[in-house]
Each structure stands twice: as C-alpha cells, then as structure tokens.
Amino acid sequence: MAQDSEWEPKLVGFLCRWCSYAGADLAGTSRKKYPANIGIIKVPCSGRVDPLFILKALRLGFDGVLVSGCHPGECHYQTGNYRARRKIALTKKFLEYMGIDPRRLQASWISASEGGKFTEVTTQVTKELKEAGPNELFADDK
Amino acid sequence: MTNREAEQRLRDEAKSLLESAKVDYIVGFADGSLKFHTTPLITRNKDDVDHLVINPFMASNLAKFLTELEGRVGIVAKGCDSRSIVSLVQDNKVSREKVVIVGIPCRGMINLSKIEQLAGKESDEIDDITRQGDKVVVKLDGSEKEIPVKEVLFDHCLACELPTPKEYDLLIDEPIPATPDEEASQAKINKLEELSHHERWRFWQNEFSRCIRCYACRNVCPACYCQRCFVEEAEPQWILSIPKWQDNLIFQIIRNIHLAGRCTDCGECERACPVNIPLRSLSKEMYDLVGELFGFKSGMEIDAAPLLTHYELEEAEDFFR
Amino acid sequence: MNQKISKKDISKLLDELGKEFKVFSPSRESGVTTFAEWDGRDSSFLEWYRNTVISPKAQLQPLYEKMFSFHKDKEGYHLELPPPTDKKLIFGIRPCDAKALTIIDKTFQDTYQDPYYLDKRKNTLLVGLGCTNPYDSCFCTSLGLSPTQSSDVDLMLTDIGDEFLIEAVTDRGMKLIKKTSYLKEVTKTDEAKAEEARRQASSKVTRRLDTKDLAKRLLSSFDDQDFWEKVSNKCISCGICTLLCPTCYCFDISDELVKKEGSRFRSGDSCAFPVYTKMPMENPRLEKWRRVRQKVCHKYEFYPMSFEVIACSGCGRCIRLCPVNWDITQILASLPVKVKA
Numbered sequence: 001m002a003q004d005s006e007w008e009p010k011l012v013g014f015l016c017r018w019c020s021y022a023g024a025d026l027a028g029t030s031r032k033k034y035p036a037n038i039g040i041i042k043v044p045c046s047g048r049v050d051p052l053f054i055l056k057a058l059r060l061g062f063d064g065v066l067v068s069g070c071h072p073g074e075c076h077y078q079t080g081n082y083r084a085r086r087k088i089a090l091t092k093k094f095l096e097y098m099g100i101d102p103r104r105l106q107a108s109w110i111s112a113s114e115g116g117k118f119t120e121v122t123t124q125v126t127k128e129l130k131e132a133g134p135n136e137l138f139a140d141d142k
Numbered sequence: 143m144t145n146r147e148a149e150q151r152l153r154d155e156a157k158s159l160l161e162s163a164k165v166d167y168i169v170g171f172a173d174g175s176l177k178f179h180t181t182p183l184i185t186r187n188k189d190d191v192d193h194l195v196i197n198p199f200m201a202s203n204l205a206k207f208l209t210e211l212e213g214r215v216g217i218v219a220k221g222c223d224s225r226s227i228v229s230l231v232q233d234n235k236v237s238r239e240k241v242v243i244v245g246i247p248c249r250g251m252i253n254l255s256k257i258e259q260l261a262g263k264e265s266d267e268i269d270d271i272t273r274q275g276d277k278v279v280v281k282l283d284g285s286e287k288e289i290p291v292k293e294v295l296f297d298h299c300l301a302c303e304l305p306t307p308k309e310y311d312l313l314i315d316e317p318i319p320a321t322p323d324e325e326a327s328q329a330k331i332n333k334l335e336e337l338s339h340h341e342r343w344r345f346w347q348n349e350f351s352r353c354i355r356c357y358a359c360r361n362v363c364p365a366c367y368c369q370r371c372f373v374e375e376a377e378p379q380w381i382l383s384i385p386k387w388q389d390n391l392i393f394q395i396i397r398n399i400h401l402a403g404r405c406t407d408c409g410e411c412e413r414a415c416p417v418n419i420p421l422r423s424l425s426k427e428m429y430d431l432v433g434e435l436f437g438f439k440s441g442m443e444i445d446a447a448p449l450l451t452h453y454e455l456e457e458a459e460d461f462f463r
Numbered sequence: 464m465n466q467k468i469s470k471k472d473i474s475k476l477l478d479e480l481g482k483e484f485k486v487f488s489p490s491r492e493s494g495v496t497t498f499a500e501w502d503g504r505d506s507s508f509l510e511w512y513r514n515t516v517i518s519p520k521a522q523l524q525p526l527y528e529k530m531f532s533f534h535k536d537k538e539g540y541h542l543e544l545p546p547p548t549d550k551k552l553i554f555g556i557r558p559c560d561a562k563a564l565t566i567i568d569k570t571f572q573d574t575y576q577d578p579y580y581l582d583k584r585k586n587t588l589l590v591g592l593g594c595t596n597p598y599d600s601c602f603c604t605s606l607g608l609s610p611t612q613s614s615d616v617d618l619m620l621t622d623i624g625d626e627f628l629i630e631a632v633t634d635r636g637m638k639l640i641k642k643t644s645y646l647k648e649v650t651k652t653d654e655a656k657a658e659e660a661r662r663q664a665s666s667k668v669t670r671r672l673d674t675k676d677l678a679k680r681l682l683s684s685f686d687d688q689d690f691w692e693k694v695s696n697k698c699i700s701c702g703i704c705t706l707l708c709p710t711c712y713c714f715d716i717s718d719e720l721v722k723k724e725g726s727r728f729r730s731g732d733s734c735a736f737p738v739y740t741k742m743p744m745e746n747p748r749l750e751k752w753r754r755v756r757q758k759v760c761h762k763y764e765f766y767p768m769s770f771e772v773i774a775c776s777g778c779g780r781c782i783r784l785c786p787v788n789w790d791i792t793q794i795l796a797s798l799p800v801k802v803k804a
Contacts, residue, residue, distance in 0.1 A: 051399045052372060052380055055392045059381075060721075072455070082453035089435055089458035090402050090428070097335075097427050098395060099343030108463035121463050137343060138388045174788035176600060181788035182697040202787060206699065210751075255494075264513070266599035266783075352495060354517075354526055354731070358701035362786050374738045383717050384527040384730035414786035416516055416703050418494040 009063035009129035011038045013122070014053060016046045016081075019070035019111045026115035034119040035126040038066065045069065047080030051091040054105055059138050064104045064129040066122070071109040081109070103132045148246075148315045149196050152218065155244060155312055156191040159216040165242050166213030171200040178254055178265050182207065194218070196314070198252045198273045201296070203408045205230060205364035214240045220248035222298070224307030225406035225441025226364040232441075232448050233404070235367050245310030247318040250291065250299035252278065253413075257294050261287070292326060297422060298409035301327030309444055331423050346391060352417040353390035355383070359411035359421055360397060365404035372396060394421070398428045403449025405429050406441045465649045466629045468620075472645040473506040473627075477554060479644060484552035484588065487522055489515055498522060498553060508555070513596050514778060518560050518709040519553050520567070523583045526706070527730035530579065530716070534724035548582040555592040558613035559603045559776040563709030564589070565615045569770040570712055579729070588635060591616035592627075595660065597668050600779030602792055604665055605672035608776060611661040623656040672792045674763075674773065681764040683800040688752065694794045695755035697787050702733035704781035704789070705758065710774045713739075734758050759794060 015021040021042050027034055043049060046069025054065045067088055075081040088107045096102045106128075108121045143151070156168045172183035172193040180200050183193055184207060204217055205226035219227060224243055230236040252273070254265045261268060261282055270281035278294050280287045292300065301324050306317040334342055357373075360366045372380050373393050381389040398405075407429045412422040432438050435458055438449045468476060480486050481501055489508040490499035497517035532543045568584065571577040593611030597603075603610055611621055617636035620627040628649055631637040640646065684690060705711045715732035719725055732739060734757050740746050748754045766774035775791075782790050 052396050055395060056380060059388060059392060072459075079453065082455075083450065085458050085462065086436065086450055086453060087399075089461045090431055091399055092461050093431050093435070094395070094399060094428055096339070097342070097431075098346055098391075098424075099337075099339045099341070101339055106463070107461055124463075140388075175790040175793055176783060176788055179788045181790075184696040185693075207697075264598070267596075349493070352493065354702070354706050356702035356706050356733070357736070358699070358703050358786055361699040361701040374741075376741075382719055382728075383715060384719075384728045386527070410786075414701070414703075416495075416707060416784045 007130075007134065009037055009126060009132075009134070010061075011064045011066060011122075011126060011129060012057045012062050013038045013040045013066040013068060014043050014046070014049045015040055015110075016048075016069040016076075017042050017044055018076040019074065020046075020068035020108070020118070022112035023068075023110040023114045023118040026112065027118045028115075030115050032115055032119045034122045037126045037129075038122050045075065045077055045080035046084035046088075047075075047077070049084060049088070051087060054091060054095075058100070058104065058135060061135060061138070063132070063135040064106065064125065066106045066108065066125055068108045068110050068118075068121070071111055074111065100137060101132045103128045104135065143315045145196060149194065152196060152244065152246075152314050153191050153194050155314070156194055156216060156218075157188050159242060159244075160186070160188040160191065164214065165216035167211050167215045168194075168217075169204050169207050169211070169215055170194045170218035170244075171196075171202070171204075174199075176266065177268070178252075178271055184211070196246060198250070199254075200246075200248075201251045201253075201410070201413055203362065203364055203410045206362060206410075208236045208241065208364070209367045214242070216242040216244055218244050218246055219307050219310070220246050220251075221302060221304035221307050222248075222406055222408040223364075224309055225304060226408060227441070228309050228444050229365060229404050229406060229441040230367070231444060232446065233367075238444070242312070243307060243310040245307035245313040247306040247313070247315050248299075248302075249273075249305065249318055250295040250302065252294050253296040257289075260289060260293065292323065296409050296413070297327050297330065298407050298426070301407065301426075303439070304442070308442065328426075330420055331426060334423060347387055349419050350390040350394065351387040353385055353387070353394075353419060354417060355385040355390065355393075356416060358414040358416065359394075359419075362410040362414040363401070363405075364408075364410075365401050365406075366397070368400075394424060398424050401425065402428050402432050403436075403438055403440055465631075465654070466640055466646040467623070467626045467649045467653055468629060468645055468647070469626050470506075470509060471625075473509065474503070476643065476645050477501045477506070478503060480552055480554070483550065485549045486552045486554055487519065488554040498555075501554070512555060512592075513594070513598060514557050514560070514601075514780075516707065516780070516784065518563070518707065518778070518780065519556050520560065520563060520709045522551060522553055523564065523587065524567075524580055524712060524714070524731075527728050528579065530727045530729055532724065532726040536723070548586045551583070551587040552590060553587060554590045556589050556616060557594055557778070558591055558608055558610060558615070558619075559601070559778040560709045561589050561591055561613050561615035562603075562606075562608055562776040563778070566710050566766075566770075566772055566774055566776065567712045569772070573770075588639065589616040589618075590636075591619040591632075593619065593621045593661065594664050594667075595622050597664065598779050598783055600670060600782040601668050601777060602670040602672050602779060603777035604668045605670070605674060605792075606773060606775060606777045609661065610664045610668055621657040621660055623653055623660060626653070628653055628657040668777075670779070670792055672777070672795060677773070677795065678764045678767050680798045680800055681760050684798050685756070685760065687799055690797075690799050691752040691756045694797065695752040698735070698751060698755055698789050699787060700735045700737065700751055700754065701786065702731075702735055703784050703786070704791075705733035705735055706731045707780050707784060709778055709780070710762070710776060715742075734761070759791065763795065 069081040159165045171180040174181040231238045277288045486501035487498040489512040496515040498519045571580040591613045617633045619630045713732045714729045762774040
C-alpha cells in the first residue's frame with residue numbers, strides 16, 4: 001500500500017486497570033520508551049471489552065486496537081480474562097473472515113510488573129500496523 | 143407413516159394438548175396465503191389445530207415466538223428449531239417445563255429461490271412442487287421437471303446435523319438419520335475464502351450497500367432476544383440508524399458475534415432478507431469458528447453451559463501475546 | 464392521437480431520453496429488483512419485469528438522504544445544502560406504484576410543503592407500463608385501479624405484442640411525445656389489441672379486498688384487543704412491509720457528527736419498530752398488536768379520514784415479501800364487526 005513515510009498509525013489500547021494499565025504505568029515511571037501511537041483507555045477488566053468497542057474504534061478511523069489484561073489465572077475478578085479470551089479469539093477470527101487485516105486487532109496479557117513487556121508489545125504492534133497501512137476500511141469511495 | 147397420517151397425528155396431539163390444558167398455546171405451521179408458503183399458526187383455540195400442516199415449505203424457525211408468549215406452549219419443532227429451543231433454555235430465556243416440544247423429523251426444506259432460479263419463473267407462476275424421495279417435481283406450463291432434491295434444499299439443510307430433534311416430548315413419525323453434505327452446503331463460503339482480505343471486505347461492502355435496515359434478519363432470529371438491541375441505543379449511539387453500508391456492516395458483524403454459541407445455523411436470517419444478502423455466509427462462519435475453537439455446538443446438549451459464560455483453563459492462547 | 468413504439472427501439476428511446484433526464488428503469492442487481500439509472504444496458508427487463516422489490520418511491524423518498532451538512536471553523540458555523548434536484552424520468556412504473564405517489568403527495572403537501580420530496584416530485588416524469596403478468600399477491604383492482612391504465616403517470620404504455628401503445632396522460636407527457644423519435648402512428652388494430660391486453664390483465668388480478676365500509680368496520684373493531692392480538696401474533700415486527708411499501712412515508716432524522724463537521728440525514732422509519740417515535744419520549748404502542756393495528760388503521764381508516772383516499776394501492780409487496788406470510792387482505796377480510804347496510 002502506497003503511503004507517506006511520515007505516516008504513523010493510531011492505535012487504541014483497552015487496558016485492564018489491575019494489570020496492563022498498571023504495567024503501562026510502570027513502563028512510564030521506569031522511563032521506558034514506548035510508541036506515542038497508542039491512546040490508552042482504562043477498563044475495569046479485559047472482560048469488559050465489548051467487540052463493539054473494537055468495531056467503533058475501527059469505524060472512527062483508528063488503525064488498530066490492542067486489548068490487554070491480566071495473565072490467565074491472575075484476573076482480579078477470577079474469570080474475566082478467560083471470558084475475554086473467548087470473545088477476542090472469536091472476534092479476531094471473524095473479522096479476518098470479513099476481510100479485516102488480522103493485524104488490526106491485537107491482544108496480550110501484561111501484568112502490573114511487566115513494564116518491559118508493555119513496551120515490547122506496543123512497539124511490535126505499532127510496527128505491524130505500520131506495515132498494514134492506514135485503515136481505509138470504512139472510507140466512502142462509492 | 144405417510145405425510146397425511148403424520149399430519150393427522152400432529153393435529154390429534156395438538157388438540158389433546160390444548161384440551162387437557164397441558165399447554166395454553168399451540169405454535170405450528172399452517173398453509174400460507176401464497177403458493178408454496180407456510181405461515182406460523184399461533185393459537186389457543188383447539189379448532190384451529192386442524193389447519194396444522196407438515197410439508198417441505200416450513201422454513202420458519204418458530205422458536206422465535208417462545209420468548210414472546212406467556213404460559214405453556216406446545217411447539218412444532220424441526221431439528222434446527224429444537225436446537226434453538228435448547229439454546230433458549232440454556233440461556234434461561236425459556237423454561238423447559240413450560241414447553242412441550244412436538245418433534246418433526248425433517249428431510250430438509252425447499253428453498254423457493256433456488257426453484258425459481260432453475261425454473262426461470264417466480265413461485266406464483268409455478269403450478270406445483272412436490273417432493274418424491276430424492277427428487278423434486280416441478281410442474282410448470284403443463285410440463286414436469288425433475289430436480290435432484292439437493293439442488294433445491296436450503297444450504298443450511300444440506301449441512302443439517304440434526305434432522306430429528308434430540309430434545310422433544312413427542313415425536314411425530316420415525317426419526318431420520320443425519321446425512322450432512324458439508325461441502326455442498328459450504329460452496330458460497332468456500333468461494334469467499336479464496337479471496338484476499340481486501341476483496342472480501344469489498345464483497346461485503348457491496349452486499350451491505352443494499353441493506354435497508356428492516357431488521358428482518360434480527361427479528362426472525364430466535365437467538366436475537368435482547369429487549370433493546372445495541373443498534374437502537376441512543377446514548378451512546380454505537381452506529382447510525384440510517385442504512386449506510388458502514389453501519390449496516392457493523393450491525394451485522396456485531397450481531398454475529400453476539401450470536402456466537404447461540405446460532406444453530408437455521409438459515410432464517412438469509413431467508414428473511416428482502417434484498418438477498420447472503421447472511422448465512424456470515425452466521426455459518428461464526429458457527430464453524432465456535433466449533434473449531436471451542437468444540438461447541440449450539441443447542442445440541444441441554445446441560446451444556448452457554449459458550450460465553452464458560453471457559454477452559456487452556457484454550458485460544460495463540461491469539462494473545 | 465395515440466402513438467406506438469417497437470419494443471426493439473426501447474433501448475434507443477431510453478438513450479435519447481437520457482440526454483435530457485436521469486432515466487431510471489427496472490434493473491436486477493444481485494438478484495434484487497429495483498429502479499436503477501439507465502446506463503445503456505440492454506432492455507431485457509422487458510422480459511422479466513413484473514414489479515420491483517424496491518419500489519420507485521425510492522427515487523423520490525430515498526431509503527436515506529442527506530438534508531444538509533455543516534461544519535465549524537474559525538469564522539463560525541457553515542451549512543451546505545444538497546445540490547439542486549436532477550430532472551428525472553422513471554420508465555416502466557406500474558400503475559399501482561404511480562398511484563402510490565399520488566397518495567403520498569397529499570401528506571407531503573398538506574400543511575407543510577416538504578421541499579425534499581416535492582422538489583424531486585416536480586422534476587420527475589413518470590412513464591407507466593401496464594402489467595401483463597401480475598403477482599398472485601396483487602390486489603390493485605380492489606382499490607379501483609387498473610393494472611394497465613393510470614391517471615397518475617405522464618405517459619402510459621400498453622403491451623400489444625411486439626410494440627407498446629403510448630398514450631399521453633398529461634400535458635408534460637404530450638410534450639415529451641412530440642419531441643421523441645422512434646414513434647409511429649397507431650392503427651385501429653393496435654387499439655383493439657391494447658383493449659384486449661387491458662381486459663386480460665385485469666382478469667389476472669385475482670386477490671380481492673372488500674373496501675366497502677372498510678373505515679367504518681375498522682373503527683368499530685378498534686377496541687377489539689382479542690382480534691388484534693390474534694392477527695398480530697405471528698408478526699415479527701420487522702420493517703419489510705412498511706419500508707418497502709410505496710405508500711408508507713414515515714421517516715426519522717438523525718445526525719452524523721465527526722469532530723467539527725457533520726450531516727443531517729433522514730431515513731425511512733417504520734411503525735412496526737418498538738422504538739418508533741422514541742425520540743420525543745416513548746412509543747405509545749409498545750405491544751405488538753397496537754403497532755399492527757396502527758399500521759392497518761392508518762392505511763385504511765385514518766388516511767381516508769384525512770385525505771379521502773385509502774393509503775394502499777394493492778401492489779402486494781407487503782404480502783409477498785413478508786418472512787411469515789402475514790397477509791393484510793386476510794386480516795381485513797376477518798374483521799369481526801360487520802356494518803349494517
């Protein structure tokens with residue numbers, strides 16, 4: 001896809017407040033560098049992330065969505081992330097079937113102590129979105 | 143049992159259910175006002191049950207009405223309908239004790255659009271359509287044409303895994319074994335899977351630019367029982383209420399995700415669509431994904447926990463970093 | 464004097480008309496029949512066209528249309544109105560659908576002159592095409608219509624074999640005939656053929672609706688909740704019968720806002736939806752039977768009270784497109800109250 005080399009993807013991150021959000025916080029306080037491409041929305045639990053949020057973000061023109069929560073077995077609410085896992089897996093596969101580049105929906109488990117992992121994940125996701133190019137899924141061309 | 147005998151038995155059973163006050167309503171099929179159509183018959187009156195029919199045009203999924211009716215309901219159910227009923231029981235939308243399932247073993251329903259296409263005439267111009275074993279005989283302008291039944295059944299019927307209800311209180315006629323032809327049923331979907339991401343998205347964009355947002359797909363669906371659908375939320379307004387293709391597409395994507403583990407592949411959404419959008423190519427994909435990823439088949443086991451309320455400790459990990 | 468045109472010349476005629484008008488003719492796209500802009504494709508619709516799923520009402524009141532756009536910048540708010548209306552010509556409209564437009568005209572120019580509809584209406588010529596093969600769901604003759612004749616079009620075409628007989632119904636139609644090529648004078652035989660075609664077509668419309676005292680019968684059945692519950696119980700409250708009805712005109716208005724710009728749209732709405740009229744407060748018709756009753760009574764009781772015409776032209780779309788075969792003619796025939804003569 002032809003694109004401006006200056007172009008930077010925009011990414012929404014839905015981070016659970018107990019683990020991944022704290023992980024992002026830790027990355028910041030430990031002065032780790034992570035891409036400014038991500039805009040973070042704090043959610044109570046990864047289980048809170050409705051697939052509708054993901055579609056709405058893509059409809060609004062964001063290039064990708066990252067959903068992140070506590071590692072399996074470590075959910076503050078015991079089972080929220082297990083439920084999220086089913087929902088996100090189905091959404092990801094289904095969106096791919098519809099014709100949405102699978103790189104646009106990403107998911108990870110990041111604990112409160114994994115500031116480094118947060119940095120790595122956001123860097124990697126940003127790189128993949130850059131390769132995927134701008135989100136023109138909902139552009140009116142007809 | 144001949145079809146006529148089966149029909150008579152159904153009427154007798156329905157009458158005795160009403161007379162013995164075991165049910166308040168009978169829900170079944172009656173002949174429609176158009177040729178080769180049936181129409182739902184929902185009645186409390188025992189005299190009406192003489193209109194009940196069994197024929198290859200009972201396409202509707204009557205489980206839809208269970209969430210609307212108050213009281214005990216005797217419902218005529220093909221295999222797929224029974225799965226929808228089971229799914230509603232699992233979701234606590236319908237109480238099993240309040241439903242008397244009158245099972246009808248089903249050999250597949252005839253898709254009138256397929257007949258129309260093969261005959262080159264619309265259904266009201268066709269004189270007669272009869273099923274004779276593995277053939278369908280179409281009478282048109284004085285001549286007869288034989289068509290293999292597989293060419294005119296609904297796609298979802300071709301893949302049917304449960305022709306005879308597993309969960310029932312009464313079974314009219316002998317059970318019919320399942321003979322799914324997954325490949326034939328999957329033809330449209332396989333074609334789509336050959337396309338690139340971009341081409342597939344274009345395909346759906348094009349299909350959904352015809353959508354008029356009549357919501358027939360949602361409203362015929364027994365699994366779409368939400369009191370208030372997300373499309374009608376005004377605060378926040380998730381999608382526009384006007385039929386722009388972008389919003390039509392989001393409506394349908396989310397609808398299918400909501401139906402994961404509830405959709406029984408009854409094909410009603412596609413049949414109801416007035417503008418011919420291949421909606422089953424979406425719902426069947428989700429149905430298959432649910433099977434592939436979690437080994438779940440909606441409405442098969444009445445004791446199974448609903449898909450999205452349940453989990454295994456280790457599954458679907460490869461989607462997560 | 465009437466004219467005629469050979470069926471072979473229809474494509475050329477539409478090409479010629481296309482120079483002056485945006486011409487719409489029956490078209491089948493992805494298996495759905497609709498009126499689409501004439502693009503020089505072949506005139507094979509003459510072979511299959513009975514009536515379209517999407518009625519030509521959509522050319523005058525689209526499924527959705529932009530009313531205006533707006534944006535905000537340093538200087539303040541700015542409004543942009545839609546471009547001026549094109550001159551349109553609808554070729555092949557059936558008498559029922561043409562009558563439907565005459566019916567809804569009354570609403571759009573009653574106390575309020577609706578510019579969106581009326582501008583398009585004034586700039587649209589209707590060329591009617593008589594039915595030769597009505598559906599078994601059609602019942603136009605019960606509403607005083609003929610499947611082959613119409614006073615609601617500008618020109619009316621009747622199939623007489625290899626040709627169409629053309630009558631000018633209005634002055635606009637007459638003017639159009641005068642400047643159109645490919646027309647020939649008709650003979651007495653042609654007139655006789657047309658007469659026969661009209662007679663035959665009328666006899667093919669077999670579905671009946673007894674409209675005698677219909678409004679009165681509905682009025683006296685209005686409170687019969689048992690009746691309305693019974694006839695509505697299989698309705699699934701979808702919008703097919705209303706959104707695709709050529710005499711249904713309800714619309715909803717909504718805004719699309721993105722940052723500092725946006726558009727206001729209006730789009731078809733349906734009294735079958737539980738959320739209908741939700742915006743001022745609540746829908747007073749939360750139960751399904753009330754919504755079904757509203758739909759029926761609006762067409763056959765309230766509309767005739769206001770405008771002296773039944774808001775139905777018998778096109779039969781609501782019957783043939785309904786997923787559960789809900790049939791309005793059966794409902795009306797089963798009204799419990801008979802009015803004494």
